[in-house]
Amino acid sequence: METILDQLxxxxxxxxxxxxxxxxxxxxxxIIKAFEEEGKKVAKLASTGMAATLIGGQTLHSFLDLGIxxxxxxxxQRGKFNTKKKIKKLIAxxxxxxxxxxxxxxxxxxxxxxxxxxxxxxxxxxxxxxDFLQLPPVVKGYGAIRFAFESETWKALxxxxxxxDINYRTDDSNFIEILNAVRYAQVDExxxxxxxxxxxxxxxxxxxxxxxxxxxxxxxxHNQAQLEFIDSDELSFESQVIRHKxxxxxxxxxxxxxxxxxxxxxxxxxxxxxxxxxxAWNYFNGERGRIIRAENDTVYVEKMDGYVVKLERAAxxxxxxxxxxxxxxKEMVEVAQFTIHQFPIALxxxxxxHKSQGMSIDDLIIESNEIFAPSQFYVALxxxxxPHRLTLIQPGKDWKYLAFVHEKALSFVKQSIVKNPKDx
Numbered sequence: 513m514e515t516i517l518d519q520l521x522x523x524x525x526x527x528x529x530x531x532x533x534x535x536x537x538x539x540x541x542x543i544i545k546a547f548e549e550e551g552k553k554v555a556k557l558a559s560t561g562m563a564a565t566l567i568g569g570q571t572l573h574s575f576l577d578l579g580i581x582x583x584x585x586x587x588x589q590r591g592k593f594n595t596k597k598k599i600k601k602l603i604a605x606x607x608x609x610x611x612x613x614x615x616x617x618x619x620x621x622x623x624x625x626x627x628x629x630x631x632x633x634x635x636x637x638x639x640x641x642x643d644f645l646q647l648p649p650v651v652k653g654y655g656a657i658r659f660a661f662e663s664e665t666w667k668a669l670x671x672x673x674x675x676x677d678i679n680y681r682t683d684d685s686n687f688i689e690i691l692n693a694v695r696y697a698q699v700d701e702x703x704x705x706x707x708x709x710x711x712x713x714x715x716x717x718x719x720x721x722x723x724x725x726x727x728x729x730x731x732x733x734h735n736q737a738q739l740e741f742i743d744s745d746e747l748s749f750e751s752q753v754i755r756h757k758x759x760x761x762x763x764x765x766x767x768x769x770x771x772x773x774x775x776x777x778x779x780x781x782x783x784x785x786x787x788x789x790x791x792a793w794n795y796f797n798g799e800r801g802r803i804i805r806a807e808n809d810t811v812y813v814e815k816m817d818g819y820v821v822k823l824e825r826a827a828x829x830x831x832x833x834x835x836x837x838x839x840x841x842k843e844m845v846e847v848a849q850f851t852i853h854q855f856p857i858a859l860x861x862x863x864x865x866h867k868s869q870g871m872s873i874d875d876l877i878i879e880s881n882e883i884f885a886p887s888q889f890y891v892a893l894x895x896x897x898x899p900h901r902l903t904l905i906q907p908g909k910d911w912k913y914l915a916f917v918h919e920k921a922l923s924f925v926k927q928s929i930v931k932n933p934k935d936x
Contacts, residue, residue: 532894533681561771603632614642619658626665726882798871880907
């Protein structure tokens with residue numbers, strides 16, 4: 513990691529990439545920690561609240577004050593007056609901008625990012641993290657997908673690429689080979705047979721599995737149906753919201769709940785299986801457990817290895833940077849607008865592929881008939897820690913039509929494959 517840190521310190525912009533499960537988030541967190549321990553300011557950003565929460569940051573639109581603009585022309589038209597001085601001062605004060613899940617950042621958003629940092633005279637480094645063969649930018653209506661690498665900004669920032677290539681999520685070499693084939697949409701007879709063999713009988717008891725769906729409504733319906741089978745009282749834990757700023761609107765808090773993958777009203781039962789939705793020293797994002805006891809402010813979750821985790825509500829804050837006077841000097845300080853306290857768990861019966869981001873999941877069932885986006889099947893498949901605990905629902909079409917990628921993303925990745933530095 514020293515190599516990357518040295519390059520970032522010398523103002524070399526970095527593109528950190530690699531397939532699922534290779535440690536991109538872990539490496540990113542280590543880089544952020546190293547910078548912050550040196551007293552440097554880091555903006556931890558992502559296009560969605562969920563991705564931003566996983567690195568303890570905020571959305572690009574929030575930090576850069578982009579409002580509802582969806583293009584540079586739109587931003588300039590809406591911003592009839594000059595950009596606020598405090599926004600420029602904030603951006604200029606940063607030593608490092610981290611942009612996670614870069615595959616979901618569009619070319620238009622990339623141009624807006626560049627406009628903001630250019631007009632703010634930003635002199636730090638930019639670290640973008642992600643895999644363009646995973647989930648693409650969300651497009652309104654029938655618009656064409658334009659990736660971040662298609663923007664002039666991508667060329668202007670002159671990223672040096674570092675590719676991580678050791679899969680830490682699974683150690684099954686055959687499965688890793690299949691994952692790589694699906695990632696590149698190279699599904700031939702060998703891969704077809706392997707995937708077909710993952711279609712297995714499913715027993716009546718579905719409580720031991722996590723279903724991955726492409727649609728929110730399907731995941732919600734499955735969770736509610738399975739919860740009703742548990743013969744115990746339903747418990748409801750409403751999130752606690754503390755407002756640090758009086759002008760925060762309810763709709764902004766509601767949007768944060770949805771984006772950050774936090775249950776506004778967590779409904780569980782004793783005996784219900786759950787997934788941890790954050791990382792901590794004694795559990796990880798996607799790890800499975802079972803509710804064995806619950807009180808007003810404490811929930812006890814027994815993990816698969818028998819270890820019992822005593823959970824209290826975790827604090828997740830929506831932050832902004834503000835100018836504060838510290839020891840007579842004005843500095844930009846990250847402050848919370850509001851904080852949500854909720855248990856970092858979700859029902860494990862089902863989850864959407866999008867919300868499974870960053871998870872490693874045991875006993876996984878993928879609803880293959882809800883695959884509709886490029887690279888979505890790869891993202892779902894790569895959540896599994898073992899093919900022996902992975903089941904696929906028989907799809908209504910051939911595997912090659914599920915394992916598809918966007919041609920522009922595939923072309924870019926193939927042309928820019930770079931291995932790790934030897935000393936990384």
